[in-house]
Amino acid sequence: MASRGYVVLQPQYRGSAGFGDAFQRAGDKHLDLMNTDLEDGVRSLAAQGTIDPKKVCVVGWSWGGYLAQAALAFTPDTYVCGVSGAGVSDLFQSLKDDNDFWWGGYGIEYWRGVIGRTGSDSDTIRATSPIEHVENFEDPLLLIHGEYDRTVSVRHSERMYEKMKKAGKDVAYIPIKFMHHGPNDKTERLQVFNAVDDFVAKAFAKVDAEKEAN
Numbered sequence: 001m002a003s004r005g006y007v008v009l010q011p012q013y014r015g016s017a018g019f020g021d022a023f024q025r026a027g028d029k030h031l032d033l034m035n036t037d038l039e040d041g042v043r044s045l046a047a048q049g050t051i052d053p054k055k056v057c058v059v060g061w062s063w064g065g066y067l068a069q070a071a072l073a074f075t076p077d078t079y080v081c082g083v084s085g086a087g088v089s090d091l092f093q094s095l096k097d098d099n100d101f102w103w104g105g106y107g108i109e110y111w112r113g114v115i116g117r118t119g120s121d122s123d124t125i126r127a128t129s130p131i132e133h134v135e136n137f138e139d140p141l142l143l144i145h146g147e148y149d150r151t152v153s154v155r156h157s158e159r160m161y162e163k164m165k166k167a168g169k170d171v172a173y174i175p176i177k178f179m180h181h182g183p184n185d186k187t188e189r190l191q192v193f194n195a196v197d198d199f200v201a202k203a204f205a206k207v208d209a210e211k212e213a214n
Contacts, residue, residue: 001059004197007051013037013067015114029116031128035070039078054080055207057200061085061182062152069130069141069160076138081203083196085144086152086181089160091115091129092122097153131156134163140170142199144192146179172199 002008012019013034015027027034038058046053058079060068065087072082088094095111095118116125126132141164145157157173164171174195176188183189 001197001200004201006200007045009041009045011038011041015063025113028114029121029124031070031115032074034067035074038067038071039075042078054211055204057081057083057203059083059085059196059200060087063088065152066130070128072139072141073130073133073136074128076136079139080207081140081142081200083142083144083199084157084160085192086146086149087143087156088152089129089156090131091125092118093153093156093159095125131160131163134160134167134169137164137167137169137171140172140199140203142195143171143173144176144195145173146176146181146188148178149181151181 013027014023014030014037015025015034017024042051042053042056045051056079058068058071059082060066062085065084066089068082068084069087069089071079095108095115115121118125143157143161145152145154147154154175157175161171161173174191176183176191179188183192
């Protein structure tokens with residue numbers, strides 16, 4: 001994206017690894033605060049004059065895909081588009097789907113610590129789960145998912161797409177046959193990057209056209 005002339009910000013929101021345990025655990029059961037960290041990054045760049053705050057697209061993969069959806073659902077005024085690759089859309093479904101085979105039995109407890117527990121934390125989970133708030137989406141969303149993804153079920157993107165379409169929202173979905181949790185060869189990478197490039201360019205061109213019209 002940088003080679004296309006875009007300013008690219010890769011924020012280390014709370015919950016990110018590499019900054020100590022306290023920082024990584026700071027987002028546990030406070031997923032909304034991860035989202036405000038993204039906004040803080042955008043505001044900082046806008047204050048520096050580095051970006052046009054009217055042309056910001058949020059792009060993420062896996063958990064970043066969740067955050068991209070959450071950003072459009074809960075802070076839609078900050079962005080003009082969003083891309084979610086292999087993203088989590090339904091936090092309740094994510095808690096059900098967790099496969100402890102890959103985690104040695106600890107996976108579900110880890111995610112309960114991050115997302116919360118069904119029952120005692122259901123209200124918080126529902127409040128931060130994008131699929132529960134499709135009515136809030138104002139900007140176009142691109143969903144990309146590998147059909148062989150064993151980390152985040154492809155059903156997250158399939159169900160999000162179906163619900164967004166039913167609500168009359170601007171959504172596109174690209175399922176990639178045989179791809180697992182991310183692009184692993186040049187064919188898959190080109191398909192993903194070209195789709196993201198085209199999608200962002202189209203969204204920004206629409207902003208420019210609206211400026212000229214006004």
